[in-house]
Amino acid sequence: MGNTLWFLLETVGQLLATACLLRAYMHWLGIASRDPIGHFVIAVTDWIVKPLRRIMPVTHQIDWSSLMAALVVSVLLAIIFVMLAGLSAAPVFGAVVLTAVVWLVQWSVFLLIIVVIAHAVLSWVNPHAPIGPTLDALSRPFLAPIRRLIPLVGGVDLSPLVLIIGLQVILAFIQNSIGRFLIG
Numbered sequence: 001m002g003n004t005l006w007f008l009l010e011t012v013g014q015l016l017a018t019a020c021l022l023r024a025y026m027h028w029l030g031i032a033s034r035d036p037i038g039h040f041v042i043a044v045t046d047w048i049v050k051p052l053r054r055i056m057p058v059t060h061q062i063d064w065s066s067l068m069a070a071l072v073v074s075v076l077l078a079i080i081f082v083m084l085a086g087l088s089a090a091p092v093f094g095a096v097v098l099t100a101v102v103w104l105v106q107w108s109v110f111l112l113i114i115v116v117i118a119h120a121v122l123s124w125v126n127p128h129a130p131i132g133p134t135l136d137a138l139s140r141p142f143l144a145p146i147r148r149l150i151p152l153v154g155g156v157d158l159s160p161l162v163l164i165i166g167l168q169v170i171l172a173f174i175q176n177s178i179g180r181f182l183i184g
Contacts, residue, residue: 006084013077018107019044020070027063029137037134045069074100074107102178109167109174115139116167120160 023041026033033042045066052065078100119135126132139160146159 002084006081009080010077013073013080014103014107016044016048017070017073017077017104018111020049020066020073021104021108022111023049024063024066024070025138027058027066028061029141031134031137035134036131048073070104071100074104078103102174106171106174109171112139112142113164113167116143116160116163 019041022037023045026038026041031038033039048069049063049065052068056064056068058065075097078096081099082096115135115138119132119139122129122132122135142163143159146162147157150158150162152158
């Protein structure tokens with residue numbers, strides 16, 4: 001029962017925190033919330049972000065309330081993990097927060113991988129899809145520097161593949177180096 005409960009809680013928490021991160025990233029890029037992805041993200045996260053807006057207003061560049069919502073969800077998930085794991089000694093709250101921050105970094109990398117894969121597949125299958133411009137705007141800041149370094153090979157853009165490999169290296173580094181010092 002514990003593994004099933006943790007799986008469900010982790011999945012819901014990870015999706016909610018990632019949606020909050022995506023909301024903050026879309027705000028930073030200035031992507032309008034009227035597109036399908038923006039509309040969905042706002043609908044899913046409004047209940048947690050709006051109350052935080054009273055405390056932390058949005059600046060021109062950074063949506064602090066969305067970032068704080070992601071952190072709150074991640075910290076709550078880390079606390080639940082500790083409780084479900086039944087650790088004999090309660091970990092220091094700092095370790096719980098550090099675990100939550102590392103999870104947020106990992107989830108951000110996973111989000112970017114999904115955006116890049118979706119953009120690459122959609123550009124081949126249906127380049128005129130309504131979410132195409134949003135996926136392009138979300139992935140462009142990461143793909144543009146790689147595109148300047150790596151030319152097209154036979155008319156194929158290899159920059160998504162290079163970025164995904166680089167992101168996988170980052171994930172491996174996080175999991176191998178930092179992961180052993182944390183509770184997760």
